[in-house]
Amino acid sequence: MEDQILLTMRGVSKTFPGVKALDNVSITLRKGEIHALMGENGAGKSTLIKVLTGVHAFEEGEIRLDGFDEPIINHTPIEAQKRGIVTVYQEVNLCPNLSVAENLFIGREPKTKLGYIDWRKMNKLSRELLKRLDIDVDVTQTLENYSLAIQQMVAIARAVDMDCKALILDEPTSSLDENEVSKLFVLMRHLREKGVGIIFVTHFLEQVYAVCDRITVLRNGEFAGEYTVAEMPRFKLVATMLGKDVDDLDSIKPEGCESNCDEIAVEAVGLGHKGTIKPFDFHIRKGEVVGVTGLLGSGRTEMVRCLYGADHAQSGTLKMKGKVLKAKAPIDSIKSGMGYLPDDRKADGLISELSVRENIVLALQARQGVFKTLPLAKQYELADSFIEMLHIKTATRETPVSQLSGGNQQKVILARWLCTHPDFLILDEPTRGIDIGTKTEFQKLILKFASEGMSVVFISSEIEEMLRTCTRMCVMRDGEKVGEIDGEMTQEIVMSAIAGGEEK
Amino acid sequence: MSSQKWGAVVGFLKRVVKMKMFLPFFCLILVLLINLIKSPGFFSIDIKNGVLFGRLIDILNRGSEIAILAVGQTLVIAVSAGTDISVGSVMSLSACFCCMSLAGYGVSSTNTLAIPMILGILGGILMGGICGVFNGTLVSKLKIQPMVATLILFTAARAIGLLLCNNQITYIRYEPYKYLGNFIPGCPIPTSIFVTAGVILVVAILLKKTSLGLYIQSVGINKRAARLLGINSSKIIFLCYVICGLCAGVAGIVASSRIYSADANNIGLTFELDAILAVALGGNSMAGGKFNLAGSIIGAYTIQAITTTLFAMGVSTDQAPVVKAIIVILIVALQAPVFKTWFANRSLKGKSQVKETVGA
Ligand SMILES: Nc1ncnc2c1ncn2[C@@H]1O[C@H](COP(=O)(O)OP(=O)(O)OP(=O)(O)O)[C@@H](O)[C@H]1O
Ligand SMILES: [Mg+2]
Numbered sequence: 001m002e003d004q005i006l007l008t009m010r011g012v013s014k015t016f017p018g019v020k021a022l023d024n025v026s027i028t029l030r031k032g033e034i035h036a037l038m039g040e041n042g043a044g045k046s047t048l049i050k051v052l053t054g055v056h057a058f059e060e061g062e063i064r065l066d067g068f069d070e071p072i073i074n075h076t077p078i079e080a081q082k083r084g085i086v087t088v089y090q091e092v093n094l095c096p097n098l099s100v101a102e103n104l105f106i107g108r109e110p111k112t113k114l115g116y117i118d119w120r121k122m123n124k125l126s127r128e129l130l131k132r133l134d135i136d137v138d139v140t141q142t143l144e145n146y147s148l149a150i151q152q153m154v155a156i157a158r159a160v161d162m163d164c165k166a167l168i169l170d171e172p173t174s175s176l177d178e179n180e181v182s183k184l185f186v187l188m189r190h191l192r193e194k195g196v197g198i199i200f201v202t203h204f205l206e207q208v209y210a211v212c213d214r215i216t217v218l219r220n221g222e223f224a225g226e227y228t229v230a231e232m233p234r235f236k237l238v239a240t241m242l243g244k245d246v247d248d249l250d251s252i253k254p255e256g257c258e259s260n261c262d263e264i265a266v267e268a269v270g271l272g273h274k275g276t277i278k279p280f281d282f283h284i285r286k287g288e289v290v291g292v293t294g295l296l297g298s299g300r301t302e303m304v305r306c307l308y309g310a311d312h313a314q315s316g317t318l319k320m321k322g323k324v325l326k327a328k329a330p331i332d333s334i335k336s337g338m339g340y341l342p343d344d345r346k347a348d349g350l351i352s353e354l355s356v357r358e359n360i361v362l363a364l365q366a367r368q369g370v371f372k373t374l375p376l377a378k379q380y381e382l383a384d385s386f387i388e389m390l391h392i393k394t395a396t397r398e399t400p401v402s403q404l405s406g407g408n409q410q411k412v413i414l415a416r417w418l419c420t421h422p423d424f425l426i427l428d429e430p431t432r433g434i435d436i437g438t439k440t441e442f443q444k445l446i447l448k449f450a451s452e453g454m455s456v457v458f459i460s461s462e463i464e465e466m467l468r469t470c471t472r473m474c475v476m477r478d479g480e481k482v483g484e485i486d487g488e489m490t491q492e493i494v495m496s497a498i499a500g501g502e503e504k
Numbered sequence: 505m506s507s508q509k510w511g512a513v514v515g516f517l518k519r520v521v522k523m524k525m526f527l528p529f530f531c532l533i534l535v536l537l538i539n540l541i542k543s544p545g546f547f548s549i550d551i552k553n554g555v556l557f558g559r560l561i562d563i564l565n566r567g568s569e570i571a572i573l574a575v576g577q578t579l580v581i582a583v584s585a586g587t588d589i590s591v592g593s594v595m596s597l598s599a600c601f602c603c604m605s606l607a608g609y610g611v612s613s614t615n616t617l618a619i620p621m622i623l624g625i626l627g628g629i630l631m632g633g634i635c636g637v638f639n640g641t642l643v644s645k646l647k648i649q650p651m652v653a654t655l656i657l658f659t660a661a662r663a664i665g666l667l668l669c670n671n672q673i674t675y676i677r678y679e680p681y682k683y684l685g686n687f688i689p690g691c692p693i694p695t696s697i698f699v700t701a702g703v704i705l706v707v708a709i710l711l712k713k714t715s716l717g718l719y720i721q722s723v724g725i726n727k728r729a730a731r732l733l734g735i736n737s738s739k740i741i742f743l744c745y746v747i748c749g750l751c752a753g754v755a756g757i758v759a760s761s762r763i764y765s766a767d768a769n770n771i772g773l774t775f776e777l778d779a780i781l782a783v784a785l786g787g788n789s790m791a792g793g794k795f796n797l798a799g800s801i802i803g804a805y806t807i808q809a810i811t812t813t814l815f816a817m818g819v820s821t822d823q824a825p826v827v828k829a830i831i832v833i834l835i836v837a838l839q840a841p842v843f844k845t846w847f848a849n850r851s852l853k854g855k856s857q858v859k860e861t862v863g864a
Contacts, residue, residue: 329736331736340732354718
């Protein structure tokens with residue numbers, strides 16, 4: 001079965017107005033292999049996948065699939081699916097207002113003899129399917145009640161349950177924790193044994209070395225090479241992706257300013273929101289970077305939403321620089337110097353049809369108020385400086401943000417909050433989908449802002465990233481803050497604290 | 505050589521076609537062109553009795569109400585992805601309130617005013633604003649679907665107007681009251697054109713000089729995200745409905761002034777449909793978000809041009825809506841994404857065929 005070619009794309013080119021997204025790109029997928037597709041943000045990975053599955057038309061090149069004599073062209077994702085190519089796209093595109101079970105079986109619902117949907121069977125199958133992935137949810141609940149990570153898992157579960165020859169996963173792990181990632185890997189290895197070819201997009205190098213057999217690297221829309229994982233050490237892979245060497249990630253270390261600032265920036269006592277987060281205490285000093293960690297669904301996001309006032313706190317008090325803050329809506333928090341980058345960029349962050357510039361300046365504009373419009377010149381200046389600082393790959397600053405690649409959209413939202421320069425910034429998975437080069441620079445930027453006096457709360461499913469930037473961590477479990485880790489922090493200490501220490 | 509030239513022309517045309525104002529303009533010009541062919545006298549403008557006279561002037565004059573309504577409707581659609589279907593009825597209510605307060609309750613015809621005219625007019629406009637407050641509260645605070653929320657006033661407002669006027673048509677036989685819908689002595693241009701220009705100007709300045717336009721678009725595109733980044737989404741939605749109500753009020757006064765009376769049953773009848781259509785013809789998405797005010801206004805005059813044309817051609821009042829519907833279907837279909845991709849695919853196919861022949 002080895003080396004039997006399943007799918008080839010040869011010399012594929014795709015142009016968007018003003019952008020050559022793919023230029024003569026090729027990829028070969030063999031049966032029973034996991035093939036990593038790597039490249040910087042905007043390199044063309046998602047576009048290549050969308051061209052393959054018929055979301056976008058392409059201008060040049062050919063696609064060949066095992067079992068078809070002629071080159072194939074998929075005109076719609078459904079056509080691709082019928083040919084055995086199943087895809088999980090980068091942005092979760094399920095129906096948020098349908099139940100989990102409906103999302104899993106939409107388009108292939110089990111029917112009763114009379115031709116009606118067999119709900120009981122569908123729910124039962126759904127429960128079994130999710131159980132295999134160890135996901136504990138009520139399948140009759142609507143999907144939007146669940147976190148982005150769960151939604152991502154549901155999308156994956158739906159895909160792996162369909163019979164397919166080729167499975168394509170575009171950054172499926174971007175908001176998953178280590179636990180879920182390892183479950184996914186078990187599944188992927190199982191499919192590989194059955195002879196399925198898997199294309200796997202990720203920005204996490206360790207994941208590539210954990211499951212992949214082969215790597216195709218794209219750079220700026222061009223094919224940069226195909227390698228086996230064995231012949232490709234980490235530093236060489238990074239260099240190939242960027243086209244240059246980068247400084248080592250580990251060279252940055254949190255300096256913090258624990259010693260010299262004792263000024264409390266934000267203090268919460270008994271803050272809580274019914275149904276999502278039990279009352280908790282929290283404080284952060286000026287210039288401190290504090291992490292919030294915990295398993296999927298442990299209440300990390302809910303905790304920071306409560307701090308920010310996105311969910312109205314029903315109990316407790318919040319003090320900002322010593323003054324009590326009663327936020328009725330996010331704008332009150334923003335005016336008192338807060339910022340909040342939500343984890344679900346599509347649902348809570350992006351204003352998709354507006355331009356990159358408008359998306360960047362919006363929060364600042366909202367803080368200034370409707371009557372004090374930022375002068376255009378100032379807006380241009382801000383947009384340009386952040387496009388440069390965060391390497392946002394966009395045709396122009398007036399390009400609709402929906403036309404950017406996933407990672408670049410994330411950078412735009414980051415820029416939105418950095419440009420308000422808040423005293424207290426909450427970052428929920430800020431580096432989701434961002435490539436390694438930019439990630440390092442972003443972490444440096446956060447530490448620089450902290451040293452200038454900004455207090456930062458940082459959530460990341462990547463523990464290493466938090467270890468690099470945080471001086472202290474809050475541990476969450478089951479919607480409750482169960483403790484803090486201070487002083488010495490290592491991967492092991494944090495992991496055992498998250499899992500519940502002695503209990504496990 | 506000539507093919508190169510041709511290519512440049514095609515390229516230029518393609519760029520023009522892609523401009524967002526292309527379709528609204530194209531439709532308007534198309535309608536006017538048909539007129540030019542059919543009745544060459546269409547474009548002539550004369551001066552009769554000291555005022556401008558001609559079909560073009562007629563379109564500008566008669567299109568005023570639709571244009572004013574379209575301004576408010578554009579904002580409502582942009583911010584809430586829903587339509588305010590009460591505007592026609594609100595026009596009628598505003599007119600009735602204005603006439604009732606000018607004539608006094610129960611008076612069916614008057615030569616003298618009970619209160620100064622300006623107060624009556626402002627009262628009528630305010631009445632529209634109050635209707636907007638009602639709609640806005642239902643939509644933004646109680647989260648009722650726009651169509652359902654405005655259905656209430658769609659049915660009720662006209663009836664309330666009738667009640668205010670004691671179930672009769674109230675005539676204001678006071679010369680200055682006719683000015684708004686007709687002519688101010690000494691000025692050859694219909695007054696309603698100035699009123700429309702005024703409304704457009706006020707709203708345009710509001711959108712340009714403040715960040716309201718940006719806020720409306722943000723809320724219309726992603727309400728949740730807009731709230732999280734500091735925009736009070738429900739306040740912005742509320743505001744748009746109030747502006748829409750005020751616009752309906754102004755339109756109602758103009759319509760009333762034309763017939764110097766408040767005819768509760770007929771003022772603004774089916775105008776909500778024309779207003780919504782104007783927004784659609786202007787190339788605006790009914791799904792909300794980005795909007796184009798100028799497009800809506802051109803859309804409004806296009807509708808009026810169609811109506812005027814049909815009358816000019818002698819299509820009877822009963823059949824005019826049928827012809828209008830057909831034209832509208834054509835125009836809206838032209839703008840549908842399905843057609844756009846079809847056109848794009850066709851031109852692509854054309855290209856690849858050319859390539860093949862070149863290769864061979
Ligand atoms: N619909 C679109 N319209 C115009 N340009 C687009 C569109 N989609 C993608 N692009 C452009 O194509 C290029 C490649 O984007 P793509 O989404 O394939 O990147 P990617 O490799 O998936 O990046 P990421 O890691 O950030 O997801 C980018 O420059 C992007 O701006
Ligand atoms: Mg991508």
